[in-house]
Amino acid sequence: MVWVTLKKAAKYLFRRPYTRMVPKSEPPFKTDHTRGRHILDLNKCTGCSLCKMVCPANAIDMEHIEVEEGKYPQNKKKIFPRIDLHKCTYCGLCVEYCPFSALSMTDVTGFELFTTDKSTTLKHPQELAVPPESKYRVTITKAMFLGVLQNPQVKPAGKGGSHG
């Protein structure tokens, strides 16, 4: 019996692993509609808090930010969403329900978001307003949920759309 087990184990010793070598070698799997790290448009957000209300993962809370006089006049209280990417399930509801199209999502996901420091997963409004460092694409917008506009960065399926 032991011999049979050892034989089986030896067989698998020289096979490639079925698991992917993340984060060392292979890029994360992405599609044209991958839901990854958010982008926040501070010039559109009114601070209505709807994104916080619809978030099923309780990943969003509202944060007051100090800004110079006259900036972001549409947001009287100067409160904007703060998103904890550690809690986020990337469902996209906050993007879908934002009445002002202030939130969208990029294809920055997988190991690009890996960290050993959990405190860095809490993204403040000003951080969300800055595009992620790596080469990213906006993949999910409010307009796409409404079906009224094709994301210009994503080519229509069947016409050479990339899956990079």
Ligand code: SF4
């Ligand atoms: S991101 Fe959209 S839903 Fe969230 S507070 Fe701003 S305007 Fe409201």
Ligand code: SF4
């Ligand atoms: S994508 Fe979903 S889970 Fe993540 S912050 Fe938005 S609503 Fe919450």
